[in-house]
Amino acid sequence: MSLPPGARADWTIDQGWERYTQAEHDVWITLYERQRALLPGRAADPFLRGLDALDLHRAGIPDFRRINEELNRLTGWTVVAVPGLVPDEVFFEHLANRRFPAGQFIRRPEQLDYLQEPDIFHDVFGHVPMLTDPTFADYMQAYGQGGLRALGLGQLHNLARLYWYTVEFGLLQTPAGLRIYGAGIVSSHAESIFALDDPSPNRLGFDLARVMRTPYRIDDFQQVYFVIPSLQALLDATLSDFGALYAYLSDAKDIAIEAVLPEDKVFTRGTQAYANRA
Ligand SMILES: [Fe+2]
Numbered sequence: 679m680s681l682p683p684g685a686r687a688d689w690t691i692d693q694g695w696e697r698y699t700q701a702e703h704d705v706w707i708t709l710y711e712r713q714r715a716l717l718p719g720r721a722a723d724p725f726l727r728g729l730d731a732l733d734l735h736r737a738g739i740p741d742f743r744r745i746n747e748e749l750n751r752l753t754g755w756t757v758v759a760v761p762g763l764v765p766d767e768v769f770f771e772h773l774a775n776r777r778f779p780a781g782q783f784i785r786r787p788e789q790l791d792y793l794q795e796p797d798i799f800h801d802v803f804g805h806v807p808m809l810t811d812p813t814f815a816d817y818m819q820a821y822g823q824g825g826l827r828a829l830g831l832g833q834l835h836n837l838a839r840l841y842w843y844t845v846e847f848g849l850l851q852t853p854a855g856l857r858i859y860g861a862g863i864v865s866s867h868a869e870s871i872f873a874l875d876d877p878s879p880n881r882l883g884f885d886l887a888r889v890m891r892t893p894y895r896i897d898d899f900q901q902v903y904f905v906i907p908s909l910q911a912l913l914d915a916t917l918s919d920f921g922a923l924y925a926y927l928s929d930a931k932d933i934a935i936e937a938v939l940p941e942d943k944v945f946t947r948g949t950q951a952y953a954n955r956a
Contacts, residue, residue: 703738722857728807753815773822804861878952883943
């Protein structure tokens with residue numbers, strides 16, 4: 679990947695909020711209203727609190743300058759605009775410094791339900807509310823620091839699975855039942871329902887080494903979701919010694935994506951009917 683024209687050395691660009699068209703703001707409003715109606719009782723409380731704290735529903739696509747005033751006050755994070763996917767090292771460097779790189783473009787009206795590259799709705803609606811939670815904010819920074827170390831050790835492959843199964847597709851156990859906190863789920867209307875209600879996927883207790891041995895799919899709903907008992911437990915797991923873990927993983931085989939192991943804590947043993955459909 680080479681630095682796109684107009685981007686700064688750290689790959690950031692200006693959001694250019696003044697240049698969004700009304701049609702683009704309308705896409706945000708449509709997506710926002712649909713998810714805001716669906717998510718109470720589904721999304722984790724820290725997510726819903728963050729959504730309200732950042733006031734992301736004002737008249738269209740949020741201006742990063744405005745979000746950052748509140749986000750920075752709450753947890754010291756900021757959102758920075760990038761032209762699209764950035765190299766791993768750049769991504770980790772931003773996270774390690776409490777900056778979240780967000781896509782600046784928004785999907786077209788005919789792409790409301792599916793889009794390959796993360797846009798501003800996925801990145802800002804999906805990711806930024808959780809960054810208002812102090813524990814999750816620390817987790818994301820620790821992940822960035824861990825990513826920089828993993829790059830040097832050639833362990834990115836395993837670490838990426840941790841991000842996938844927590845930051846993107848994580849579930850949280852609460853007294854009221856399972857709740858979504860992963861950005862890939864909360865920003866998707868269909869997966870917000872599938873992840874909690876569908877009998878197809880496995881829902882298993884989070885275990886760091888187990889997660890890092892589990893492949894994932896990027897092209898469809900997940901076949902397995904991992905449930906954390908609390909955000910603090912997730913942060914604590916990340917602060918453990920990954921050196922020993924990487925040594926273990928270098929000899930351990932991948933676990934089949936649909937497998938349920940005897941030692942797994944099983945919330946739901948899925949039918950896998952969706953994944954196995956003709
Ligand atoms: Fe994401």
